[in-house]
Amino acid sequence: MKAASVHELKQELSNLPQAQLAELCIRLAKFKKENKELLTYLLFEAFDENAFVENIKADMLQQFSEINTSNLYFVKKSLRKILRLLNKFIRYTGSAEIEVRLLLFFCTTLKNSGIPVEKNPVIKNMYQNQEKKIRKTIAGMHEDLQYEYINALTQL
Numbered sequence: 001m002k003a004a005s006v007h008e009l010k011q012e013l014s015n016l017p018q019a020q021l022a023e024l025c026i027r028l029a030k031f032k033k034e035n036k037e038l039l040t041y042l043l044f045e046a047f048d049e050n051a052f053v054e055n056i057k058a059d060m061l062q063q064f065s066e067i068n069t070s071n072l073y074f075v076k077k078s079l080r081k082i083l084r085l086l087n088k089f090i091r092y093t094g095s096a097e098i099e100v101r102l103l104l105f106f107c108t109t110l111k112n113s114g115i116p117v118e119k120n121p122v123i124k125n126m127y128q129n130q131e132k133k134i135r136k137t138i139a140g141m142h143e144d145l146q147y148e149y150i151n152a153l154t155q156l
Contacts, residue, residue, distance in 0.1 A: 041092045072120045096137050100149050103134045
């Protein structure tokens with residue numbers, strides 16, 4: 001089965017009655033956890049993005065506190081898990097400003113956590129890749145926001 005394009009789906013969904021559209025959304029949410037999480041974000045949390053960001057930051061701090069620092073292997077695994085969740089939440093918002101805020105918070109927390117970033121090349125590359133991602137995202141933002149976030153990035 002070949003999937004329809006987004007344009008075709010949009011046209012078809014605009015022709016459906018509201019009750020049938022709600023049924024389709026519920027059915028879609030049953031299939032994957034990510035679909036349900038995205039729908040939850042769009043319905044309940046998208047109107048207050050600052051609270052959403054603060055919840056993610058609190059969750060990230062909790063995850064950083066639970067990192068097993070006895071071995072750098074466990075640190076790498078934990079950091080990858082944190083980044084995977086962070087990127088998923090960033091995809092939900094679709095906002096460049098929120099992406100930069102969350103990635104800056106991740107980098108700052110990593111620096112302040114006491115994890116030896118420079119000792120392990122994988123962790124060092126992970127950190128540097130996040131900095132590159134931040135710079136790339138900042139480049140596409142408004143000039144005032146660029147200045148503000150570039151200052152925050154240079155403080156790292």
